[in-house]
Amino acid sequence: MKILFIGDVVARAGRDALAKYLPEVRKELSPDVVIVNGENAAHGIGINDKICKEFFDMHVDVITLGNHAWDQREVIPYIEKEGRLVRPINYPEGTPGKGAYIHELSGGRKIMVINAMARLFMDPLDDPFAAVDKIVRAHPMGKAVNAIFLDFHGEATSEKMAMAHYLDGRVSAVIGTHTHIPTADSQILSGGTALQCDAGMTGDYNSVIGMKIDTPIIRFTRKLSMERLSPADGDGTMCGVYIETNDANGKAQKISAVRRGPRLLNA
Ligand SMILES: [Fe+2]
Numbered sequence: 117m118k119i120l121f122i123g124d125v126v127a128r129a130g131r132d133a134l135a136k137y138l139p140e141v142r143k144e145l146s147p148d149v150v151i152v153n154g155e156n157a158a159h160g161i162g163i164n165d166k167i168c169k170e171f172f173d174m175h176v177d178v179i180t181l182g183n184h185a186w187d188q189r190e191v192i193p194y195i196e197k198e199g200r201l202v203r204p205i206n207y208p209e210g211t212p213g214k215g216a217y218i219h220e221l222s223g224g225r226k227i228m229v230i231n232a233m234a235r236l237f238m239d240p241l242d243d244p245f246a247a248v249d250k251i252v253r254a255h256p257m258g259k260a261v262n263a264i265f266l267d268f269h270g271e272a273t274s275e276k277m278a279m280a281h282y283l284d285g286r287v288s289a290v291i292g293t294h295t296h297i298p299t300a301d302s303q304i305l306s307g308g309t310a311l312q313c314d315a316g317m318t319g320d321y322n323s324v325i326g327m328k329i330d331t332p333i334i335r336f337t338r339k340l341s342m343e344r345l346s347p348a349d350g351d352g353t354m355c356g357v358y359i360e361t362n363d364a365n366g367k368a369q370k371i372s373a374v375r376r377g378p379r380l381l382n383a
């Protein structure tokens with residue numbers, strides 16, 4: 117299965133970059149499934165139903181989230197009825213929405229997309245390792261599904277690497293999100309799980325992780341946070357990861373970084 121994953125789409129610059137570069141990358145790689153992290157799509161914080169529909173109209177199959185999942189309140193009733201919008205699986209019971217979605221391709225092949233949130237330097241949450249382990253055990257690759265993709269949303273590369281090794285051979289890919297900076301560590305572990313600690317954001321890289329530069333500098337240099345962060349609005353770069361898997365056992369055969377746009381070295 118050919119899987120294209122795009123990292124955190126940040127605000128208008130990110131949405132425009134997605135609209136601009138996704139069609140050309142799709143033409144080049146002809147992915148079977150496209151997954152996008154949309155946690156920052158609406159003005160840098162959260163996502164709403166209108167933007168989800170825009171993404172689905174661009175033939176995005178599944179949207180994942182993160183710590184900004186609920187920043188736009190109107191997404192709460194929407195996520196209850198839209199399974200293709202996936203929030204972190206390790207939120208406490210009773211949280212709206214679901215932490216995984218099984219997407220069926222037109223020929224019948226299935227991929228389970230899971231979103232989980234890390235805990236190091238993040239808000240306290242239920243154990244992501246236990247939560248992912250439970251759902252992965254219930255859906256073995258090669259039997260219940262042809263592939264499993266985990267978007268692991270977190271700050272620390274150590275926790276993301278540990279998750280990938282923990283799941284090695286049991287999921288097709290563990291790709292990190294949240295730091296908004298792509299890491300240069302795309303690899304396939306010995307059991308067949310593809311890993312990249314962060315896919316990077318899709319947004320304006322002439323910024324501080326997608327936000328206009330001045331306010332973050334003030335926040336770091338003085339103990340002032342009166343100024344609100346606002347998203348950078350220059351030309352965006354699209355960042356993501358492309359993975360190919362064996363449909364019979366779900367294991368990864370290929371992983372490469374995808375980067376298109378004016379700021380970073382294109383890949
Ligand atoms: Fe993000």
Ligand SMILES: [Fe+2]
Nearest residue numbers: 182183184294
């Ligand atoms: Fe995040």
